[in-house]
Amino acid sequence: xxxxxxxxxxxxxxxxPPYQPPRLLLEGAGGSAGAAAxxxxxxxxxxxxxSLGLLCSNFVALYDRDDVDTVGLxxxxxxxxxERRRIYDIVNVLESVGILVRxxxxxxxxxxxxxxxxxxxxxxxxxxxxxxGLVSPSLEEPSAANVSDxxxxxxxxxxxxxxxxxxxxxxxxxxxxxxxxxxxxxxxxxxDTPSDKPDTPRCQLRSDHRxxxSLGLLxxxxxxxxxxxxxxxxxxxxxxxxxxxxxxxESNMRTKVRRLYDIANVLSSLNLIEKTQQxxxxxxxxxxxxxxxxxxxxxxxxxxxxxxxIVPNKRAFGTDITNINNKRAFGTDLTNINNKRxxxASETENKGTLMQGDSSTxxxxxxxxxxxxxxxxxxxxxxxxxARRQEIDDRTPREKxxxxxxxxxxxxxxxxxxxxxxxxxDLFGHYVEAWKSWYLDVTRESTS
DNA sequence: GATTCCCGCCAATTC
DNA sequence: GAATTGGCGGGAATC
Numbered sequence: 001x002x003x004x005x006x007x008x009x010x011x012x013x014x015x016x017p018p019y020q021p022p023r024l025l026l027e028g029a030g031g032s033a034g035a036a037a038x039x040x041x042x043x044x045x046x047x048x049x050x051s052l053g054l055l056c057s058n059f060v061a062l063y064d065r066d067d068v069d070t071v072g073l074x075x076x077x078x079x080x081x082x083e084r085r086r087i088y089d090i091v092n093v094l095e096s097v098g099i100l101v102r103x104x105x106x107x108x109x110x111x112x113x114x115x116x117x118x119x120x121x122x123x124x125x126x127x128x129x130x131x132x133g134l135v136s137p138s139l140e141e142p143s144a145a146n147v148s149d150x151x152x153x154x155x156x157x158x159x160x161x162x163x164x165x166x167x168x169x170x171x172x173x174x175x176x177x178x179x180x181x182x183x184x185x186x187x188x189x190x191x192d193t194p195s196d197k198p199d200t201p202r203c204q205l206r207s208d209h210r211x212x213x214s215l216g217l218l219x220x221x222x223x224x225x226x227x228x229x230x231x232x233x234x235x236x237x238x239x240x241x242x243x244x245x246x247x248x249x250e251s252n253m254r255t256k257v258r259r260l261y262d263i264a265n266v267l268s269s270l271n272l273i274e275k276t277q278q279x280x281x282x283x284x285x286x287x288x289x290x291x292x293x294x295x296x297x298x299x300x301x302x303x304x305x306x307x308x309x310i311v312p313n314k315r316a317f318g319t320d321i322t323n324i325n326n327k328r329a330f331g332t333d334l335t336n337i338n339n340k341r342x343x344x345a346s347e348t349e350n351k352g353t354l355m356q357g358d359s360s361t362x363x364x365x366x367x368x369x370x371x372x373x374x375x376x377x378x379x380x381x382x383x384x385x386x387a388r389r390q391e392i393d394d395r396t397p398r399e400k401x402x403x404x405x406x407x408x409x410x411x412x413x414x415x416x417x418x419x420x421x422x423x424x425x426d427l428f429g430h431y432v433e434a435w436k437s438w439y440l441d442v443t444r445e446s447t448s
Numbered sequence: 449g450a451t452t453c454c455c456g457c458c459a460a461t462t463c
Numbered sequence: 464g465a466a467t468t469g470g471c472g473g474g475a476a477t478c
Contacts, residue, residue: 046476046477047452047453047454047475047476047477048476048477050453050454050455051453051454052453052454073467073468083455083456084467084468085455085456085468085469086454086455088467088468088469089469092468092469105462105463105466105467105468106466106467213469213470213471214469214470215469215470236452251472254472255470255471255472257451257452258452258453258471258472259470259471261451261452261453262453262454265452265453284451284452
């Protein structure tokens, strides 16, 4: 059932499930928030009351109920008292982590938090395949825009309410969307570069270009950084740099960071990440939590720098400009980073630690992604696509295993993608190495 | 002064 | 042609 569109809060109608206006979060601006928001504009205006994160919490509070299947954008905007534009920001992010699926113009299917693990798992697997070059982006399916192909199924939507199969359908559609979107990371590592597929029609190119910059895709790529690189924390500057590639204008960078702020606020209100501070500088960063859930009560995450240690000699990426030799650095062009205030280099040194080799962290990831339990087989951290098939044949003779390893190596060599982004190129090398050792471990285990 | 991020313009896309 | 979608960056609130 579609969440009722009646004017929200105050004892509106006695019918549908009593919507508790943003219990929580809007002090003072509750009720018909639209008017309130305007009224507040000059007066006791607090941007915290209008933050995307808060809005997202309210959005979730509003729709995360058993009896909600579809979400109308207008309805959401009205009930939350914000402009439609803001709702787009929210749903784009929610959709890319599997909480929503777009069904038609103005209409989304609410999947809820149970959609998140699947979405993350898909994202991770997808990302690993992309990194390996084993999947050719060009083979990738249509485009996000095609979700609306379903639109003539609107009627079916009605039937689908409460129907488990269609629920699954939406989820799988969501996954397809995620996949096609995320493919574009490798397709155009520099997300500001329009695709240059020669045969692509012009309008398609424009469309691709637009999609490459979409908030949804950016969200997925941001999440992929955590999922595939085992980053524990990352600052938004660093993320932007990794996602943009090294050739970027300062203005692109600023824009990207602005978007990342938007995304981070939403993800943080979903508890997927939390804001924290890098230990030695006060620079804010985000830590991956990976357990999406509704945030209760206050949405302010204490930026507690947990007992995280930044272990020297662990691989750090990207940001270290002056001390790059000592680490396996991503983003080798960092020497050119030209922060307008010239402070960047020192402030970001040693940040964004890769928790490489930390098996407990890896296991965490796997269990969070639901990979550890289901088959009884615990994937290694860099589970290559197609490896599952090999696992099934796991009772192979040692020689065959050795051959397989060589195959992987040669495959990796021959398929090494030509990333424009040096950072990703380096990252790829990291994966290849990790695969080798992972595969060795797996084959060793299976024969012992 | 630097960082964060809301806001709304306006172009692209879809209907 | 209208409506929807969403990229983008100005600039104000906050740190």
